[in-house]
Amino acid sequence: MSGRRAPDIGASQTRRAFLGLGVGMAVAAVGIARRAGAQGQGPDGDQEPLAGQGATGSLRDPTVVGRSRTPTQTGDNDEAIKQIEKRIHCTCGCNLDVFTCRTTDFSCTYSPELHREVVALFDQGKSAQQILDAFVAKYGEKVLMAPEPKDFNLVGYLLPGIAITIGAAVLALVIGRRERRRSLAMTAAAGTPPPSAGVGPSSQPTPDELDRLRRALAEVDD
């Protein structure tokens, strides 16, 4: 008998444990869903279906993630501010603009600071040019991602274009002059009788003609 009862007791205990576990999970699920529902409001205000149901837990080792970040502010995604920051060179020693540096090199402490300066000036109602001027006054011309096209800098902007234009003009002029000269020579040659006039054209081509012909045929092929 004991051999029979024992499994019965065990079975009832298992059932009870199972039911208890089920109720516990249901309560936990409701709780998580409520909490997650409270977090489901996106920064844009769009209500999204919940994908991650966990609470905002703490990381096991926060030291391996780098510098702690501050939550995104309103000005961080402002298109006008972004465009201004793309014209300002980060002063940390990298080759990036402020926007790219602060959204790429997350260990940089300079670009967030420069960003705050831009936002502060922007909030004062300053225009893009006034903000850039303020940065130049404070950090020097090097703070611009590209120099202003004025004074000596104009040489930098214009020289390649001028060089290419002059090169193209000279090329066109030289080729054009040669073409005209050649055309004049051909006209003059057409007016004078050929040296072999009276004898009739030679039936045998000269080596020079054959060479020219070979080249011409090769050109036709390619």
Added chain:
Amino acid sequence: MTLLGNFSLWAAVLVGLWCAVIGLSGRWRDRPDLAATVTRSTYALFVCLAAASLALWRGLVSHDFNIEYVAAYTSRNLPPYYVVSAFWAGQKGSLLFWAVVLSLFGTLAQALTPRRYADLLPYVAAVTSSVVVFFVSVMLFSANPFERLPFTPPDGRGLNPQLQNVGMVIHPPMLYLGYISITVPFAFAAAALLSRKLDTGWIHAIRKWTLVSWLFLSIGITLGMWWAYVELGWGGYWAWDPVENASLLPWLTMTAFLHSVMIQEKRRMLKRWNLGLIVGTFLLSIFGTFITRSGVISSVHSFTQSNVGYFFLAFLVIAGTFGFTLLYTRWPLLDAESQLDSVASREAAFLFNNLLLVGIAFSVLWGTLFPILSELVRGSKITVGPPFFNRVNVPLGLLLLGLTGVGPLIAWRKASTANLKRQFRWPALAGLITLAILLAAGMRDLYPITALALAGFVAGTVVQEFQRGARARMRMHQESLPLALTRLIVRNRRRYGGYIVHVGILIYCVAFTGMAFKQEREATLKPGQSVQLRSPFGHTYTFTHLGVSQFESLNRIVTAGTVELRKDGKPAGIITSEKRQHVDSFKRPTFEPSTEVGIRSGLQEDVYVVLAGVVNGTEEAVYRFNLNPLVWWVWFGGAVLVFGGLVIMWPGGGPVIRTRRSVQPGYAATLAGAAAEAE
């Protein structure tokens, strides 16, 4: 191992010096045995440097941290393939890599060049050996990879996390192979000048080498863009960084050479220009190395600042003086054998194309050096970044794109008006239709719209060329369209391979315009929170932060931010971006935490997710989300370009064409008579 390495380097210097001195002196001219010794010494040079390379690799693989280079670039827990790639990851190792590959190329040039160019080969051996001697000397006197430390650290520092990427395993060697192989055409050019054998022989001898250089540079640049895109995390692939510019410079001049050399082959013109281009390309490859290694201009890609820059600067001056003096002294021997007939000719189009390519190279070089010049002239420092390069180079690039379409449409020598009309009609229409479609679609941005319309024109050109060629074959040989197209390419690889390369360039240009429309935003999200971005193609992407997890993997501790992606409301998968803290075998941090980007690539746009960090050690994560249009097409364009290059390079095909070209005497005489009458 360091003993073997140092001994091999010294032996290489001695062998190389002997080869260079005897080769350049010309004393081998009447002595075939001496000439053979000079050319064979390149093999000995390669053996010396291969031994040195094996010694360094042995040190790397056996974790001999008493060698400074091994301790600086590897650690015990570094994955084996990165241990192997550490050979070229640092300044010293990459110098050895350069030297050994150049000695290999020098050997191959000797072994593979047909015997009819035997008179040039000792000079070629002398020039390649001189360059190898320079690199080995830099190692011996300034950056020795076999330098030992006074103590043996228990573990090495490990490889920079940004170099722990498959792109970085392949990209630098490819770029180096491009840079290094330029030395061989330069050596042949110098040999032609030294020997005064200035016919087209040297050009035929280097044809494959110039293509090899160009191809490796193309692969290296494309892989470099890919590496920057997936590893640096700023969301783009080209930033006009000085080192990027340095890789572009020889590519531009080599591309110019590949076009202008056709004119020399066909018309015996532009001899001086072509020699100048080869010398210039070689100098630019050394200049690129100087920029990367000197620290004279700051760059994200450069090696640690060291005094090797002075060596390179001196070498640049010496090589430039040698090359241009040689060219100047042979100037009278380089007269053109024919003249340009018309502005409306393919030769003229190629000349303008050369002008633009060299002009863009000048513009890039000018922009790269302008900060130094400005500081010298005005005493004030300035920055020359992407806005400058875009403003100056984009219009030039558009002109070049247009010429890519114009060149193949114009006949050699002189095109008639009727010919021009017939050739330009359909491609121009294709360009105009593209323009009309873009305008109707509401696009108003000047540069992208111009680029896309020109791309339509160039595509029209290429399609027309293939269509006409295939139709002619179908008519003459009764072939099906696929067969006709295949045989068209196979029988004339240079021409149609070139058109495939043009298609690659065209795809590049279209893909580049995509970045003008990229979308980006930063967001701080707690688990379950979402943010949306709308793409230029009209799709709405929803990013939902799922959570942050931490785990150990290989040689790093990973913090992974996971995002659920929805495209137009439908699930589109999971994207993970990581922060990686690399550690040595004692679990000590080795570098600052690096970022691993999460990318979902598509034909229309890439979804690009960057985990910027977390707020106060919690799962609240700061992300940057990007939608980068048409990026996939950049890589595809690169693949098409390389495929076109391989088609051109593929051996064979020549004899068939040459047989066809052979002129029957009777027919030739008839045609010659007709030609004479026409003139």
